[in-house]
Amino acid sequence: MSTTILIYNQNDMKIGSTPEFYTGAPVDPVDLRFRGAFVANLWRTLRSGHVVLAAPRRTGKTSVMDYLRDHPENGFRVVSINVQDLTHPADFFQVLLDAFHDAHPEFVRDRLAEGWGLVSGVLDRVESIGAGGFKLAIRGSDPDWRTNWRRHGDTFLAQARNAGDPILFIIDEFPDMLINLAREDKGLLREFLAWFRTQRQNPAPTRDSIRWLVGGSVNLAGTLDALGLVDLINDLEDVSLPPLTEEHIETFVADMLGGRSVPFDADVPRRLIARLGRPIPFFMQIATRDLYRRWKRGQRRIAATDVDAVFNEMIVGSAARTQLQHYYSRIRQYYAEPKRSIAHALLGQISVSESGLRRETLLHETERALADLCATLPAHQRRQLFNQLMFDLENDFYIVEVEGGTCDFASGVLKSWWRKYHA
Numbered sequence: 001m002s003t004t005i006l007i008y009n010q011n012d013m014k015i016g017s018t019p020e021f022y023t024g025a026p027v028d029p030v031d032l033r034f035r036g037a038f039v040a041n042l043w044r045t046l047r048s049g050h051v052v053l054a055a056p057r058r059t060g061k062t063s064v065m066d067y068l069r070d071h072p073e074n075g076f077r078v079v080s081i082n083v084q085d086l087t088h089p090a091d092f093f094q095v096l097l098d099a100f101h102d103a104h105p106e107f108v109r110d111r112l113a114e115g116w117g118l119v120s121g122v123l124d125r126v127e128s129i130g131a132g133g134f135k136l137a138i139r140g141s142d143p144d145w146r147t148n149w150r151r152h153g154d155t156f157l158a159q160a161r162n163a164g165d166p167i168l169f170i171i172d173e174f175p176d177m178l179i180n181l182a183r184e185d186k187g188l189l190r191e192f193l194a195w196f197r198t199q200r201q202n203p204a205p206t207r208d209s210i211r212w213l214v215g216g217s218v219n220l221a222g223t224l225d226a227l228g229l230v231d232l233i234n235d236l237e238d239v240s241l242p243p244l245t246e247e248h249i250e251t252f253v254a255d256m257l258g259g260r261s262v263p264f265d266a267d268v269p270r271r272l273i274a275r276l277g278r279p280i281p282f283f284m285q286i287a288t289r290d291l292y293r294r295w296k297r298g299q300r301r302i303a304a305t306d307v308d309a310v311f312n313e314m315i316v317g318s319a320a321r322t323q324l325q326h327y328y329s330r331i332r333q334y335y336a337e338p339k340r341s342i343a344h345a346l347l348g349q350i351s352v353s354e355s356g357l358r359r360e361t362l363l364h365e366t367e368r369a370l371a372d373l374c375a376t377l378p379a380h381q382r383r384q385l386f387n388q389l390m391f392d393l394e395n396d397f398y399i400v401e402v403e404g405g406t407c408d409f410a411s412g413v414l415k416s417w418w419r420k421y422h423a
């Protein structure tokens with residue numbers, strides 16, 4: 001619920017009142033802040049090419065995608081889908097078509113479906129099928145969809161191009177779908193990626209009215225590299241969602257508390273910044289919300305010690321735990337042995353360090369973990385494995401190099417949590 005106090009947003013997106021706290025769902029486009037420059041930049045990049053948007057979990061990718069969908073620029077029609085659970089290219093096209101129909105029903109009926117029997121036949125019947133019927137009817141329109149996915153995909157995009165308007169397809173959690181495909185059938189993944197690449201290159205983006213923005217929290221290049229397929233996506237422009245700056249966080253805390261008339265000491269935002277480490281916006285929201293709740297309970301001025309209390313509670317609280325658990329499980333899911341055990345060993349060690357560990361120390365730790373696993377590798381292979389693992393851990397947003405050869409957890413919240421549960 002929004003309060004009625006007007007605040008001024010220094011960050012280029014219009015808001016009229018103190019936004020609500022978002023602690024899980026994507027930020028509603030009307031409340032999105034701090035992303036104005038990024039969004040403008042993204043539209044600029046999309047003028048000339050297709051984009052892959054990567055960022056760690058819970059940092060605001062979907063919020064930005066929803067904003068693009070609701071505030072299209074340059075005449076784009078936007079169609080946005082989440083493909084996390086899809087396991088076949090046929091499902092991909094069906095979901096995309098369904099979302100297209102939901103977002104732009106007249107356009108689909110009058111332009112996209114024009115002369116395309118598969119869809120126009122369904123549209124003739126869809127009135128009688130009722131809400132939600134379109135997707136089912138599309139699925140039923142060809143009993144051999146799974147065999148014919150490529151033909152239908154080709155026709156879909158040809159129709160979309162002929163329809164005239166620029167179209168932006170936003171595909172959220174794309175790497176997850178690729179991992180699902182690989183699990184079902186690696187050959188199918190390769191075929192799909194090859195098809196998708198051809199579609200992105202013929203016609204060349206500058207002559208194409210279609211743009212793709214794919215994104216996800218799993219590192220796409222890393223995922224495909226492990227499968228030997230990274231060459232099939234290297235034409236995509238890599239855009240990373242910039243972390244919120246200290247200034248953003250200060251503004252956020254001041255506005256969210258100040259906007260609710262919560263008095264707080266001047267060092268509160270600084271303390272919050274220090275405890276966050278790499279600012280994962282989700283944790284910033286939870287911490288600020290919990291400060292607000294503390295104030296509501298006690299009605300006394302919020303101090304830096306309250307920030308510490310809130311962070312300590314957050315690490316054991318259920319909302320954060322669900323998110324944090326993902327970081328732990330991911331390693332089990334996606335890192336093959338011996339990397340899995342070594343990653344857990346290294347992160348455990350880093351979590352109990354004051355401010356990170358030196359690379360030599362971590363290499364030494366790796367060798368010890370390998371010995372525990374009874375893995376006998378020559379020295380150069382041990383080092384290679386170590387370098388690869390450090391690269392993965394950095395790419396997957398677990399660690400950062402803080403200064404000359406010292407590595408620490410990127411997120412302060414994750415570090416404290418790891419220390420408590422997994423060290």
Ligand SMILES: Nc1ncnc2c1ncn2[C@@H]1O[C@H](COP(=O)(O)OP(=O)(O)OP(=O)(O)O)[C@@H](O)[C@H]1O
Binds near residue numbers: 286
């Ligand atoms: N611009 C922002 N300002 C403040 N908080 C934000 C912002 N963007 C995201 N958040 C916070 O991050 C949370 C997650 O946002 P969102 O779902 O967009 O992230 P995501 O990167 O898509 O997450 P996931 O990796 O789980 O898909 C929101 O619930 C909110 O707490």
Ligand SMILES: [Mg+2]
Binds near residue numbers: 061062063
């Ligand atoms: Mg998301």
